Amino acid sequence: MYKLPLRNVSRTARLVHPRAPIAAAAGSWSALRYASTKTMTVREALNSAIAEELDRDDDVFVIGEEVAQYNGAYKVTKGLLDRFGERRVVDTPITEYGFTGLAVGAALKGLKPIVEFMSFNFSMQAIDHVVNSAAKTHYMSGGTQKCQMVFRGPNGAAVGVAAQHSQDFSPWYGSIPGLKVLVPYSAEDARGLLKAAIRDPNPVVFLENELLYNETFEVSEEALSPDFTLPFKAKVEREGKDISIVTYTRNVQFSLEAAKILEKDYGVSAEVINLRSIRPLDVDALIKSVKKTNHLITVESTFPSFGVGSEIVAQIMESEAFDHLDAPVMRVTGADVPTPYAKELEDFAFPDAPTIVKAVKSVLSIE
Incomplete structure (x- = not known):
């Protein structure tokens, strides 16, 4: 098995504390659908997918640290507060255990939260809610109690954020019955999989890669449709x-x-x-x-x-x-x-x- 590779490529330096607000990469994006655009960054794809699902279903809401007034630590939620208001885009204190528990409770009452973790390393603070409450309640209730929600955010290593902020939790969450775990690569993946995740009746862990947010990909006309979703297939x-x-x-x-x-x-x-x-x-x-x-x-x-x-x-x-x-x-x-x-x-x-x-x-x- 190869464990020590030669050298990484296409890396973008980030010289801020990982817990601090993070400026967006160059470029602008909109929460609106890109009707005539044939290319899209992963960030734009995620933003537009969330906006369309907020538009489609009033039970969907976004919650997390800096998702509203600051437009998201990585600007994935840019413009959503202005468009949908404080009821649908909810800023929280720095307490993953607190706001994740609140969101799980909301899902158990029939709402459809999208929980943003500033980093999935911080989801460790909330892992009891994700693994013991969200993942298991449907089974333990004999199929009578759904928990429809999405946990999303950057996962894995970025640049210069050291050991406590660089772990890939794909195997961790992938081992838990009751969860679905998605790992998008391209803009089309990000749009289609996130929209499908938000509509899925199960709790979904949506693991993004920070270093892909500003990567640009070609997208098909089909992928620009508000009805576009992707199956959970390779x-x-x-x-x-x-x-x-x-x-x-x-x-x-x-x-x-x-x-x-x-x-x-x-x-x-x-x-x-x-x-x-x-x-x-x-x-x-x-x-x-x-x-x-x-x-x-x-x-x-x-x-x-x-x-x-x-x-x-x-x-x-x-x-x-x-x-x-x-x-x-x-x-x-x-x-x-x-x-x-x-x-x-x-x-x-x-x-x-x-x-x-x-x-x-x-x-x-x-x-």
């Missing part, structure tokens, strides 16, 4: 025949870069699969890909132990896909250390395109 971002690279969020970008290098330098046709959903995990899509390519690596920016890649390996081993493997599955992960603060060390702690290329070469026995 997406083949790049077709290939020699090896399957399974990943999610920002590592999709690095995997696509690696696939181009592999094709150009080694004649390797790599298939890149964007999971989009951790729970439910689209095992059928993974089996289908492995049956075609006969090789598999997983890529994630989590700690190596008990991660998403580990679950994928187990699912493949326990399925008919195992008989189609021509080499062992390899996991590409983050380093098995608390995330360093120093940039030189941080750059070594997470996967990048060269690391993925090195793993593929190992699996395919390419010198």
Whole structure:
């Protein structure tokens, strides 16, 4: 397993305390639907999805720290207070345990909260409400009590925010029955998955990547519709025949870069699969890909132990896909250390395109 990659790419420095208000990246966006735009940032996609769902359903509301007057720590909720008012966009004190408990109670009474965590590291303060109340009440009530809500915000490492603000909680929440866990990559993912999450009758954990917020993606005309939603299924971002690279969020970008290098330098046709959903995990899509390519690596920016890649390996081993493997599955992960603060060390702690290329070469026995 590769744990110590070479160097991260496309990083944007942020020189503020992670708990302090964070200025938005350059550019402007609107809470309105982008009827004629063919490109959109992830931030714009999230903003427009929330606005449309607030418009569509009066039971939906947004709650969290700085979501209203400050327009959101990452400006995802920009303009929503002006448009929908204080009843629908609710600022709170710095108390994740408090406002998450309030939101869970509101969901149990039939409202549909969107809870923003300034960082999913701070969701640890509220994990009892998320894991014990939101996730389990429907089951424990014999199906009589729904808890329809979304927990969203940036997840995983950013830049220079050190060990207590850099963890990827995909495996944590993905292990909990009663929760659905989504991990968007592109603007179209962000729009379609968030709208679907808000409408889903179950509690949904929606894990965004801070470093993708200002990335621009092409979007289809279909994705601009207020009725656009996406299923909680994996997406083949790049077709290939020699090896399957399974990943999610920002590592999709690095995997696509690696696939181009592999094709150009080694004649390797790599298939890149964007999971989009951790729970439910689209095992059928993974089996289908492995049956075609006969090789598999997983890529994630989590700690190596008990991660998403580990679950994928187990699912493949326990399925008919195992008989189609021509080499062992390899996991590409983050380093098995608390995330360093120093940039030189941080750059070594997470996967990048060269690391993925090195793993593929190992699996395919390419010198």
